[in-house]
Amino acid sequence: MPPLWDLHIPLDPELPKPLYLQLVEGIISRIQGGSLKPGDSLPGTRALAEHLGIHRNTVLAAFRELVAEGWIDTKVGEGTFVSLTPPITQTTRAPVKRAKTWPPAATPPSPFRVQTGLPDGRLIPTDAFARAYRWALRMVNRDSAPQDAFGTLRLRLALLDMLAYSRGLHSEPESLMVTPGGGAAMRLVADALLQPGDMVAVETPGAPASWDVLRRRGITLTGIGVDSEGMDTAALEEACQAKPIRAVFTTPQRQYPTTVPMSRGRREALLALAKKHGFLILEYDHDTEFQFDGVPPLPLASQEGASVIFVGALSKILAPGMRLGLIHGPQDLMLRIATSRESSDLPGDPVLEWAIIDLLESGELLRHLNRTRRVYHARRDHLAKELRKTFGDDLSFSMPSGGMALWLHTSENMDVDGWSSRAEKEGVFFRPAKAFDLAKKSAPAARLAFGAHDEGELSEVVRRLKSSLAAR
Numbered sequence: 001m002p003p004l005w006d007l008h009i010p011l012d013p014e015l016p017k018p019l020y021l022q023l024v025e026g027i028i029s030r031i032q033g034g035s036l037k038p039g040d041s042l043p044g045t046r047a048l049a050e051h052l053g054i055h056r057n058t059v060l061a062a063f064r065e066l067v068a069e070g071w072i073d074t075k076v077g078e079g080t081f082v083s084l085t086p087p088i089t090q091t092t093r094a095p096v097k098r099a100k101t102w103p104p105a106a107t108p109p110s111p112f113r114v115q116t117g118l119p120d121g122r123l124i125p126t127d128a129f130a131r132a133y134r135w136a137l138r139m140v141n142r143d144s145a146p147q148d149a150f151g152t153l154r155l156r157l158a159l160l161d162m163l164a165y166s167r168g169l170h171s172e173p174e175s176l177m178v179t180p181g182g183g184a185a186m187r188l189v190a191d192a193l194l195q196p197g198d199m200v201a202v203e204t205p206g207a208p209a210s211w212d213v214l215r216r217r218g219i220t221l222t223g224i225g226v227d228s229e230g231m232d233t234a235a236l237e238e239a240c241q242a243k244p245i246r247a248v249f250t251t252p253q254r255q256y257p258t259t260v261p262m263s264r265g266r267r268e269a270l271l272a273l274a275k276k277h278g279f280l281i282l283e284y285d286h287d288t289e290f291q292f293d294g295v296p297p298l299p300l301a302s303q304e305g306a307s308v309i310f311v312g313a314l315s316k317i318l319a320p321g322m323r324l325g326l327i328h329g330p331q332d333l334m335l336r337i338a339t340s341r342e343s344s345d346l347p348g349d350p351v352l353e354w355a356i357i358d359l360l361e362s363g364e365l366l367r368h369l370n371r372t373r374r375v376y377h378a379r380r381d382h383l384a385k386e387l388r389k390t391f392g393d394d395l396s397f398s399m400p401s402g403g404m405a406l407w408l409h410t411s412e413n414m415d416v417d418g419w420s421s422r423a424e425k426e427g428v429f430f431r432p433a434k435a436f437d438l439a440k441k442s443a444p445a446a447r448l449a450f451g452a453h454d455e456g457e458l459s460e461v462v463r464r465l466k467s468s469l470a471a472r
Helices: 019-033 045-052 056-069 126-142 153-167 182-193 208-215 233-242 264-277 331-342 350-361 364-394 416-425 455-470
Strands: 072-075 079-082 176-179 199-204 220-227 247-250 280-285 308-313 325-328 405-410 445-449
Touching (some): 019 056, 056 072, 126 350, 126 364, 176 182, 176 331, 182 308, 182 325, 182 331, 199 208, 208 220, 220 233, 247 264, 350 364, 364 455
Parallel strands (some): 199 220, 199 247, 247 280
Antiparallel strands (some): 176 325, 308 325
C-alpha cells in the first residue's frame, strides 16, 4: 500500500550536517515520536527525492543508513517500510479501501470573486462524494451513541493519521477535536481559553475574520508587523515587556495574507518567547495541503513541549459550504475546550463527519487533493504569467510556495483602494491591503486569489483589472 500523505521532512542545505543525515534524523524522529508507525509504507526513493527537492542518491544514502540501523526494511518489488521491530515499538494502522475516481463537474462561476481564496467547487468528484454521503446517512441512523464533544472517534483517528504523517503531530484522540469549520474552531478556543480583557498579539496584515471572533469576546488585540521572515518577533518581545500578552495568533506555515512562511529563526524565537512570557500560541494552518514548491516546515505544534493550539480546516480540500475544522493541542487544554463546547450551542455535523470518514478511508480525499493540487498549481503559474505580461513593473510579487492567492505590491503612488472599487464595477472583487490591516491603514498592496477560477477566467480577471486601473 503506497503512503497516504506527502512525507514532509524539512531539510536545510545551509546547515553543516549533510542532507542525507538530516533525512535520517528526520525519519528516526518521526518513528520515535510515533507519527510513523511499524509497518507504515515510505515513499519510493525517486518520489521522495522529487518531493524534497534533493538528489535521489541522497535519499538512497539515507535509506541505506536507516536499514543498517534497523529503522526501516526494504522488500524487493514491494517497497520500503518502517521496521516492525524498530528500536521503539508502536502500533500499526488499519488498511484503507480504494475507490474509483470520478470526473469533476464544470459550471463557470460569476462574477469573479478573487478576494476569498476559496476552492473551486466544480472540481468536486460529485458521484464519489454523493456515494460517501449515502453511506454516511446509513451510518448516522445506525449509530445510537450520543454525540461526542470531540467529534466522531473514527474520524479523529483518521485525521490523526493524516496529521502524524504530513505534519509530524503525534498524539492521542483526546488531543484532537473536529469542528464545523475553522471559524467554529476559533470560537471554541476563544471561549474556553481566553477571557474578556485578555491581550492577544496578532499579525498585521493578518486575518480579519479571526480578529472579529476575538473582539466579539471582549479580547484586546495588539498588532505585530510582518516582513519577509513572517511575524516580527523582536517587536513581539517589546510588546510582551510593555504589557502582559495572553496569547499570540499566527499563521506561520504561509502567513495570511502575505503568503510568507515564517523563517526558522523566527519560529525558534517565537517558541522561546512563549516559554519565557507564558503565553499561548494559536497557530492557524489554512492551506498547507496545497504546497507546490519545496517542503513546508513542520508546524510549531510539532515541537515537543510547546504550548500551542493548532487550528486547521479541510474546507479548501473539499468545497465551499462543506465546513470541517479541527483543533489539536495539549490534552488538558483540549479538555477545557470540550467542557466549554458541551455547554455551548455548537453541535457538529455527524453526516458530514461520516462522509469524510468514508472519503479518508477509501483514499478518495487524498486522490482528490492530488488532482486539485496540480490544478491550483497550474492556475497560480497562469495568473502570475498574465499579471507580468499585462502589468509589467506596475505590479510585483514573490511567487508563493503554495496556497490559493498572490500578494501583490504596487507602486507607492497607486490608489489601490480606488482600484478595488472600480474593479467591482467591472465584476472583479479583490481586497486591498487596507482590508487586512489592524488599524485599517492603506498600503500599496493587495491579495488576489486564483483557486476558484480556471485559466480562461483568470485571463479575463487580469483584463478587467487592467481596464479598471486605466479608468482612473
